[in-house]
Amino acid sequence: MSFPPGLLPEGLSDRLPPQAEASARLARRVLDTVATHGYERVMPPLAEFEDTLVGRLKSMRAQDLVRAIDPVSQRSLALRPDMTAQVGRIAATRLASVPRPLRLSYSGPVLRLRANQLRPERERLQVGAELIGSDSVAAAVEIVNVAIEALQAAGVTGLTIDFTLPDLIDTLAAGPLPLAPEEIEAVRHELDAKDAGALAAISPAAAAYLPLIEATGPFHAAMERLEALNAQLGGAIDSRIAGLRAIAKPIGWDITLTLDPTERHGFEYQNWFGFSAFADGFIGEIGRGGSYAITRADGADEPAMGFSLYPDPLIDAGFGSQPVRRLFLPIGHDANRAAALRGEGWHTIAALTGDENGERLRCSHWLDGMEPRAY
Numbered sequence: 141m142s143f144p145p146g147l148l149p150e151g152l153s154d155r156l157p158p159q160a161e162a163s164a165r166l167a168r169r170v171l172d173t174v175a176t177h178g179y180e181r182v183m184p185p186l187a188e189f190e191d192t193l194v195g196r197l198k199s200m201r202a203q204d205l206v207r208a209i210d211p212v213s214q215r216s217l218a219l220r221p222d223m224t225a226q227v228g229r230i231a232a233t234r235l236a237s238v239p240r241p242l243r244l245s246y247s248g249p250v251l252r253l254r255a256n257q258l259r260p261e262r263e264r265l266q267v268g269a270e271l272i273g274s275d276s277v278a279a280a281v282e283i284v285n286v287a288i289e290a291l292q293a294a295g296v297t298g299l300t301i302d303f304t305l306p307d308l309i310d311t312l313a314a315g316p317l318p319l320a321p322e323e324i325e326a327v328r329h330e331l332d333a334k335d336a337g338a339l340a341a342i343s344p345a346a347a348a349y350l351p352l353i354e355a356t357g358p359f360h361a362a363m364e365r366l367e368a369l370n371a372q373l374g375g376a377i378d379s380r381i382a383g384l385r386a387i388a389k390p391i392g393w394d395i396t397l398t399l400d401p402t403e404r405h406g407f408e409y410q411n412w413f414g415f416s417a418f419a420d421g422f423i424g425e426i427g428r429g430g431s432y433a434i435t436r437a438d439g440a441d442e443p444a445m446g447f448s449l450y451p452d453p454l455i456d457a458g459f460g461s462q463p464v465r466r467l468f469l470p471i472g473h474d475a476n477r478a479a480a481l482r483g484e485g486w487h488t489i490a491a492l493t494g495d496e497n498g499e500r501l502r503c504s505h506w507l508d509g510m511e512p513r514a515y
Contacts, residue, residue, distance in 0.1 A: 221252045258424045261452060271283055301397055308402055427449035430446075430447075432445075467506065
């Protein structure tokens with residue numbers, strides 16, 4: 141069975157001009173923005189030994205990875221499905237002795253074995269920043285605001301930031317609202333589905349979690365409901381309430397804030413705080429972040445806070461695009477003048493033969509002696 145020479149595997153695609161340039165430009169805007177806040181770039185490899193990578197991928201199983209056998213070591217390799225775990229490895233090993241907090245940024249492709257209906261692509265661009273050594277409220281304030289600034293630098297408007305408390309159910313189940321171990325996952329599932337009837341049907345203990353469904357939606361109204369529940373629980377989640385208020389306070393009025401305190405999908409490896417970023421006109425999130433822990437070489441956990449952006453939908457929609465002035469240089473043109481024009485922002489296309497046509501090469505102008513002329 142033969143395949144067309146241009147056929148690519150399902151979920152993989154080429155980026156052609158001008159989108160490839162737009163992709164690089166958008167990633168650069170994000171990286172330049174986070175760099176101004178002290179985040180230094182790292183570039184982990186595309187593949188690692190499977191056992192090393194899997195040990196740090198807390199939200200993905202080995203069977204979900206694209207794998208191959210390394211012909212040199214004969215060990216199993218895995219292509220990275222996420223760069224956050226690799227940054228954690230670098231921080232815990234190569235940069236273990238660097239003073240904390242350690243601020244790192246990254247950009248590159250990631251590859252997953254399977255896609256989903258919402259995002260059919262298996263290869264995605266991931267750009268992000270990680271703050272290693274702290275998961276404090278101050279670190280959360282910084283990470284959320286740097287993520288917002290990076291998205292705005294990429295040209296995104298109509299932003300919504302949705303906050304969540306990934307470990308809230310575990311915290312309540314182990315304290316003021318006890319649950320049997322076998323009930324916890326069922327309660328999580330029904331809270332995710334926002335199914336009050338199914339939640340109440342689990343058990344009387346599970347029914348006590350019903351107020352959390354109401355504490356979902358626009359931030360300030362949802363926070364009032366969450367605070368009312370907290371009062372009933374004798375202030376059991378005072379620190380979570382205070383943290384959310386502090387994180388929300390410096391965010392600009394032009395950013396929509398929402399709260400879903402029990403959202404867990406995609407936040408399985410995070411602990412006290414998580415957030416997702418959405419933009420008007422786009423289905424699904426374009427970024428997410430929050431607090432988590434990395435495992436150091438001595439086996440101890442180190443706190444961390446970070447975010448990842450997945451800008452492919454933005455690139456497909458034209459973000460990162462920039463008008464380009466293309467100038468055709470005929471045979472015998474003045475090389476010094478062409479160099480000066482490139483310094484002014486022109487992209488020059490030099491003729492290799494005398495019969496080339498600048499318009500066919502998508503040039504808007506040609507160099508007539510010393511000056512550009514429009515076609």
